Amino acid sequence: MKRKLLVLVAALAAFVALSGFGPGAGCGRAADPQERFARAQEMVTKRLNDQLDELKVTPDQRTRILAVKDRVLNEARSRMEQSRDQGKADRQWAVDQLTSDRPDKAALYARLDAKADQLKGMGHQVIDALVEVNAILTPQQRTQLKAKLDQLPQHEGEWGPPGMAY
Numbered sequence: 001m002k003r004k005l006l007v008l009v010a011a012l013a014a015f016v017a018l019s020g021f022g023p024g025a026g027c028g029r030a031a032d033p034q035e036r037f038a039r040a041q042e043m044v045t046k047r048l049n050d051q052l053d054e055l056k057v058t059p060d061q062r063t064r065i066l067a068v069k070d071r072v073l074n075e076a077r078s079r080m081e082q083s084r085d086q087g088k089a090d091r092q093w094a095v096d097q098l099t100s101d102r103p104d105k106a107a108l109y110a111r112l113d114a115k116a117d118q119l120k121g122m123g124h125q126v127i128d129a130l131v132e133v134n135a136i137l138t139p140q141q142r143t144q145l146k147a148k149l150d151q152l153p154q155h156e157g158e159w160g161p162p163g164m165a166y
Contacts, residue, residue, distance in 0.1 A: 033081070033084075037073075037077050040073075041070075041073055044069065044073065045066070045069065048065070048066070048069055049062075049066075052065060054144075054148070055137070055141045055144055055145060056141075057137070057141065061136050061137070064136050065133050065136055068129050068132050068133055068136075069129075071129070072125060072126065072129045075122075075125060076122065079118070079122065083118070090111060090115075093111070094108065094111065
């Protein structure tokens with residue numbers, strides 16, 4: 001379960017980070033960021049509910065786990081909305097730097113490091129959420145989840161969603 005939830009949440013975080021909920025991004029290419037978010041939330045909720053059904057969670061467990069999912073998604077949406085305009089300005093600044101006669105390499109590194117720190121912070125929130133979900137599950141459910149995850153194909157050298165080597 002941990003791995004499957006980790007894969008699901010990591011995939012969600014990657015989707016959020018890469019799509020930025022900007023025009024033409026993911027989930028059916030809806031132009032409206034709110035519509036894209038609603039579609040993404042619906043997809044994640046459906047997949048998570050399917051997993052929770054297989055684990056035979058109690059109604060209380062389901063409510064608590066879905067609340068964790070909603071909190072993580074809303075935090076991600078909030079971060080993306082806050083950074084959307086900044087991302088456009090950062091892109092223009094980087095283009096200006098990289099096409100200038102004297103690009104400021106230190107400033108470029110600093111901006112890159114700041115972006116990496118933002119993603120790292122999101123990753124920490126995801127891990128915190130997974131640990132919270134782990135505490136909600138019973139030992140038997142965690143064992144059942146581990147058995148399911150052990151049956152998944154192994155991707156040597158990968159951690160996270162398939163195709164995203166780490």
